[in-house]
Amino acid sequence: MDILRKILFPFSFLYGWITSIRNFLFDKGILKSYRFDLPIIAVGNLSVGGTGKTPQIEYLIRLLSDKYKIATLSRGYKRKSEGFVLANETSNAEILGDEPFQFYQKFPTIQVAVDANRKNGIEQLLAQKQKPEIILLDDAFQHRKVTAGFYIMLTSYDDLFYKDFILPTGNLRESRNGANRADMIIVTKCPQDISEIAQEKIKQKINGYVKENQPVFFSYIDYDDCFYSENKKVSVEDLTAVDKLVVAGIAKPEPFFAYLQAEKKSTMVFPDHHDFSENDIKSILETANGRKIITTEKDFVRLKGKLPAAQLYYLPIKSSFVKDSNEFDKKILAYVGASTRNG
Template sequence: MNLLRKILFPFAILYGWITSIRNFLFDTGILKSQAFSLPVIAVGNLSVGGTGKTPQIEYLIRLLSDKYNVATLSRGYKRKSKGFVLGDSNATSEILGDEPFQFFQKFPQIKVAVDANRVNGIEQLLSQSQKPDIILLDDAFQHRKVRAGFYIMLTAFDDLFYKDFMLPTGNLREVRSGVNRADVIVVTKCPTNISSDKQEEIKSKIRSYLEKDIPVFFSYIDYEEYVYSENEKISLKEFQVVDKIVVSGIAKPEPFFAYLQAVKKSAMVFPDHHNFYEKDIKEILETANGRKIVTTEKDFVRLKGKLPISQLYYLPIKSSFVTSSNEFDKKILEYVGASTRNS
């Protein structure tokens, strides 16, 4: 924790107090939450950034979209559009935001919408001629104006919520007791070889904050076996030995760099959700000096069209469970099956 964050500790106490009052007002019904008749699953966290919400949403899409009409609803962080927008043939990352645009390109069978006002966003989706059966709310754990039917709370293995502090001293958006709104908790970005003892240790510490029995699962980031460009794919094994640079504009990119064995001189780091401007593109091309450029899937949707097709590649990731994936799937499917009109 740096010195400035320590100095700002009194503001962290104040922020925690304000968010606790807000949650109390929603919990007691003084401030109103709106529920909907279809299943709504909210994925979020207690902290800012870097817990793996995007791969978790994609996991749910894969689990549900074969049987149900699925829609995702996001705020559309850093998009240049306003209000409710439904992804269509004119969609870009600037219109939808990078993560929703990634969903839109990757899963053509679903509806992808953005709206900072989640109540309005859901109402707009339900006004469509083909209504969704399920809505997945991206980054909506603190969005109390909607009362989702099922809450998935994520906490990253290397930044567990019970070790963190309130903003601005730490990264928590609300006090730790907010975990009790969750229906399941997923510890994300775990080592693939995390031991049973370590899992039990983390579960025990999480349970010390729980007022009810909430199941805890452990997941890790799984990388695909190929890297992709706009028009080809290359096996990762073959790509590992290619002379390349690695570019990232995501929170906590270190595991991505490590997986691609990127040395410091060939790794370019930009801020999370960075909009790549002309000067950035020039810097990337100069650093690459004709070499291939590999990036994350999120960054690819923002870099596509700005860098040469022959140079730009991305490595997709997905969320996989260390154990108990069937139990997690069962909880989701039981909730959806009991709540959807197709049950």
């Protein structure tokens, strides 16, 4: 915790008090929350960014899209459009935001929408000729004007919510007790070999903030075997030892750099959801000096078309469970099946 955050500690009490009052008003029905007659799964967190929401949403898409018509609804952070937008062939990262555009490109059979007003977004999706059967709400844990049927809360292994403080001293958007609203918690970005003892210790800490018998799962980031460009792929082995520039504009890029064994002199770091300017592109090209440029999948959708296609590659990731993936799948499918007519 840096000095400025310590100085701002009194403001954390104020921020926590405001968010607690807001939650109380929603809990008591004084502030209205809307429900919809279809399965809605919200994936979110208590902290600000970096918990792995995108790969978790993609896991749910893979799990459900073969059986149901899926729609994702995101705010569309840093997009240059307003209101409700349903992705189509003219969409790009500037219109949708980087993560929704990634969903659209990766899963062409689903509907991808953005709207900061989740209630309006859901209503607009249900007004479409092809109505979704399930809606996945991206980063909507604090968006309480809509009541989802199932809440998945993520907390990162290296930044567990029960060790954190409310903004601005820490990174929590609300009190740790907000975890009680979750139907399950996933500890993300774990070491793949995390021990049973370590898992149990974390569960015991989490149990102090959640409902009794609330399931807790542990996941890790699983990297693809290949790098991809616009029109080709190269095995990770073939490029690991090659001199390259690794570029990342994500919340916590250190694991990505470590996996690629990228030395600091061969990396460039930008803010999360960064809108790459002409000067940024010029700087990247100058630093690369003809080398291959490796980036994240989220950054690729913003860099595509701005950097030479033959030079730019991305490395896909996915969320995998340390254990009990079948149990996780069963709980999701049970909720969806009980909430749909064809369940």
